Structure formats: structure tokens, C-alpha cells
Amino acid sequence: MFMIPVVLKNLFSRCATRPYPQSPRQLFVGSRGQLVNDVEKCILCGTCARTCPSQCLTVRRKEGLWEYEPFACVFCGVCVEACPTGSLAQLSQWRPAVRERERVVLKVEVKSQESGVKSEK
Amino acid sequence: MAGTVIPFGPQHPVLPEPLHLNLKIEDEIVISATPAFGYVHRGLEKLADIRDFRQMIQVVERVCGICSMIHALTYCQGLEALMGVEPPPRARFLRVIWSELHRLHSHLLWLGLFADAMGFESLFMQLWKVRERIMDINEATAGNRVILSVNVIGGVRRDLDTGQTGWILSELAEVDKGIKAMGRTILHDYTVQKRTRGKGVLSGKQAMEFGCVGPMLRSCGVAQDMRLLGYAAYCELDFAPVVEQDGDCYARCRVRFAELGQSIDLIRQAIGKLPTGDISVPVKGRPEGEIVARAEQPRGECLYYIKANGGKFLDRLRIRTPTFANIPALTVMLPGIELADVPVVLLSIDPCISCTER
Amino acid sequence: MGLIDKLISTARRRSPWLLHFDCGSCNGCDIETLACLTPVYDVERFGVVNVGNPKHADILLVTGTVNLRNREVLTVLFEQMPEPKVVVAIGACGLSGGIFREAPNVVGGVDKVIPVDVYVPGCPARPEAIIDGVVLALEKFREKSKGKGEGK
């Protein structure tokens, strides 16, 4: 019974639904989204790999590889804060849903700039 | 038909989480209930052996997604006490703000699910609509909707500026309006009263014997609230525990509803008194010794036992969550009620199975 | 085959029914999945209905890590769903075991037990990401139901 005024009010007020796929909403500044590494700034120090609570980062200095498992990442942002050169950043955009397993492997050469992203099954 | 056993769960429409109950019923009346667990068990206390004590903050946050902030808060407070660190005043007030935001969203979530268990779907939808504003505040202030990850040992990771605090206050005013509009429905509606009054009654003495915590205990006349311990900045804020006397599902509903208003009030107080200064202090060294830390979660008292040996890894981390303490009381609340009321009584303890099993 | 089969297949594509199973998650992804059903995100505008019975469901949403006990429940639910069916794993835990993947009672991601078609990363995954995942799952569902029709 007491619900009727609320229901009537809803009927005549603006639509509460966010029309998501049609017009996506701008995310808030500082939202913790995708993790990206700027290979030009990365010095392969391995601080991110040591601090990551989920241990989803691997730094292989010898091969010059920075590896990231997005499927195990918990998007806490601890690595971003720990990064001494500011090469890691979190975009204000969530990581999209995918149909295949992925793994990010970045080739980092401290001097020259060569990079490649590959998806592995 | 003496003693038919009906399995309830683990996958059940009213339960968002897998809990299994073996209900022994006679006619339509439950005569005994045995809970069975293990569907959500991960064994994360053992992770303390391979994750260092700072990484464990993110792990304990994921004990439960609904009260994650307070899990991390309890853990950090325990370690701060062990390491002799005093978080700065601003951090303590910010912790209160985020804790109370978590309490608000958890109670709104529960009221919604509870309404859904009664079959009152429009109320569920309406409450969750109001709740989205809290989620927005969480995201705008901490960067994530559910798991905030704001705590570190020695303070917090994010700060609020004056624009944000003003926006939080205006959003809270809207939330307050939304809750007040629903208040009459939740507390006085004929349907709700019929489904909840006199169901799953627990006396104060029984509740103490079964070690109930939080709203369960407060709904049967025991004024116990861990926030009275004065952790974070609760010692500087003005509040009194919400207490009801009846001990039935309706009383629990009333307690949680009243706590919504209390949380809004506490956030307003905390924002009003928010001191300036640093938000964290640098922490050096490693913890040593053993300690018990407690805090009040939306569902009640949460207890962390931490034993450290001065190394990188903790010796032992033990988490006693509120639902773990509340579940034994189900074995006395369920017998004697009708089978159709089982979902309502079960939800009235606000079960959080991922907390219970960790 | 007949007209009725075609009708049913079209109806299932246009209005997929979801089954949500919490496989041992921390509740974070569960409440975000539930939030998708509530007014602010409202997936029902796409004809998606949340059902409790696996025999009515077309898409299975799984959140959380798989452990030794719920592995059986998950397999049973998956087997009870009618063909064609699509599985969506939600959240870091559902994808790989997430932060818990080294815990003693954790088997790992959902795809160690049942085949997963769509992965939704995030901890917890945002409602928008879950909607994206459901949309991807629908595409997959279309492909699968076409493949099934040709197979006959």
C-alpha cells in the first residue's frame, strides 16, 4: 500500500536507467581501470612485480620482458603507486570483455623503443 | 510423514551465495536445520605464508566484497598497533567516512534482498536504485565501486578535496530522501509485517549464548557495537547503538533501517569535523608479536588475530567474521517455523557466506 | 526443422535467460551482477531474464573461484542447461583464480572445469563490463545456434 506513492512518483519522473551501450557514461576521474605500461619509461626494476598482491606481473630483466596477466590482476593500483619512474598507469576505462585468454607481454629495451603486444591462447 | 529432509541450496533463487541447509520438516514445520558449507571456501588465511604483510591488505579485502573496506581497516589497525604507528587524524576521519559508506551500501543491499525474499520485488528495485548513488560516491572517491582498496598501514591512499566532500553531502541528502520515502513501506507495510513479525525469534539470553554479533544482538536488546571501542575516529563522533527489543525478523529489519540514518549522520559529522593534514605516515620495519583487532562491520563484530615474528610473512592470520558468529543461532531460529518462511529468516541474519568460509 | 523449432530458436536468441551461479567469489562480482538487473543498469530491457532454474537458462554467468566442492555443483548446473549454451566467467577469480589462485582449496578459473566462451576481467567486474560480456555471449550464442541448425 505504502509503495503506491513511490511507484507513482517513479512513473512521472525521469528514467533512472543509464542507457549503457547506446551512450556510455563518462567514468569518474581516478577510476581504477586498465593497467598500462609505458615501455619508454620502464626500467625493468621489478618493483611492480614485488609489490603486486596478486603476483600477476613478471619482470624478466635478461630477456627484457615485462609480462602482465590481466586475468589475474585485481586492479588495486598498488603497482602504479610503487612504480619509481611513473611508467605504469591506470586508465579510466575498464578492461573489455574478451572471448579468448590473453596475456600481455611487452618487450622493453631500456634504450631503444621496440614493443609488441601479443595475445596468446 | 515424520521427518522429511529437504535440501535447501546450494544454488537457490533467494540465495545469492551457495549455502546448503538440510531442513528436516514435519508437515510444513521445520524441526531441525543443519547447515553445510564448503562451497565458497578458499583457505585464504593460508595465503599469509606466501604473500607479505603488505600484500595481505588486498587479500583480506577480498574476504568479502560487501564489507571489504572494514576488513582491510581491521587488519591495518591491528598491524598499526603491533608496529606502534599512529595514523594521522585526517586518515582516521576518512576511514570513518568510507566505513559508513560501506555500511550504508551493505544495509541497502540487505534490505533489498530481504524484500526480494518476501517477494516484494518493487521494493528491492527501489532500494537498489538508491544504493547506486552510494556506489557512485565510492567510485568517485576511491576509484572502485565495490572493493575500495583505500587502506594502507599508517593511513589511507586517497584524499577527498572540498569539492568532493560537498558533492558527497548533496548525494547523501538524495539518498536520505530516497530512504525516507521507503521507510513507511519497510516498517509499516501490511505485507512486510505479516512476513516478518514473530518469525525467527531469538531472546537476548539466547543471542548471547550463541555468540551473535552486530544487528542480531542489537535487535534483541543487547546494546553492543564495536564502534563504541572508539577505533578510527569513532571516539570523536556522537552516536549511540540502535537497539530493539523483540528479537524477531522485524526487529532486525528495524535495526538495520535505523542504522542507515545513523550512518548518514556519522558521515555528515565526520565531514564536518574533517581535520587537515597528512593522510598517511611512512611505516618502516616489520611487525612482531601477536594482537587481536576488532571492528564493527555492517553484519557485526569482526575479529582479526595476527601473529608476526618480525619477518616479511605473518605467522598466523585468523579472521573471525560476523556471519561465522551468527550462523549457529540459525539452528535455534529455524526450528518451529514454516518452510515458506525459511528464506526470510535465513536472510534476516544477513548471511555472508564468503565471509564465513573465507 | 519445423516452424516451431525455428520460432523457439529465434525467441531464445532474442530473449536469452541467464543463470547466475556464485562459485565462491567474494560477493563483489555477485552484487555487480545483481546490480545489472536493477533499474540503473536494467539488462531486462534487452530481454534478459534472470532465472533460478538451469533447465530454463541459455547463458550461465559464473563468478568466483572454483574449489573442490563447488566444482561438482558447477558441472551439474552446466550439464542441466539445454543446448546451445554459453558460459561467461566474471571477475579475476572466475578467469584464473585471481588473487586466491595459490590458496590451498582453490582449483583455479572456471575454464578448468567447464568450457568458457566469454571472459569478463575486473575485480570486481563493473556492471558495464558485465553487460558487454553478456552482449558478446549473445553473439556466441547466435553462432552456436546457427551451427546447431546446420548440423541437423
Add this chain to the structure above:
Amino acid sequence: MTITADRIESGELCRAVAALKEQGCRFVTITCVRADSAGAEMLYHFDRELSLSHLRLTVSGDEVPSICGIYAAAFLVENEIQDHFGLCFSGLIPDYRRTLYLQGEDSPPPFRGPSGPAGGQ
């Protein structure tokens, strides 16, 4: 920093717990800590008017007396300790026989070994 707790023997446990119940204490929980490879240490926590009191019990064998008869709510935590530590509580009702979380005899108790990274699997 250590917790101040009364040390008791397993023979006196039930009497000490019953005395605390007489005083109107609320049973909070039991914490089990594996001391060495052989023994374990049990901490019983009780709350009264927001202040905690503790009992400390050192267990040398595998058998611990259950306090279920005094505080019925202890059944859950005692079953959990059976699962995790492989101890055995005498007089425990209902006894899940290590199947509360795990698969009974098939799965080894995870906390059995000494703690620390070397002992963890």
C-alpha cells in the same frame, strides 16, 4: 606485544570456560596456532562489555576437549579447526569429520605443517 591470557591445562578447560559463562561472557571464537611440528596452541576469546579475555591452551597431541557442551556455538569453529589443522575435538556435536570445508580424509589439512614460506605448499 603479546596477548595477556590465562594459561590452562586441557583438563581444566571446560571448568574455566563454564566459569566465564557464569560471569555472562559472550563466546567470541577460538584461534588455533600451530606452534611446532608437533604441538598447537589454542586461544579462546571471550567478550564481556567490550573487553576481551583470553584463555591459552597448549595441545601436545591431537585430542582437544570440546566446549560445545557449554557454548553450543563453538561447534562451527571447532569443526573448522578440525578441517584446517587435523586436530580432533572430543565430544563435538555435530561433528562434520573434516568435511565442513574440505573433503574429509582425502584432503590434507592445509595448516598442518609449520608456517612460513618454507612450510607452505
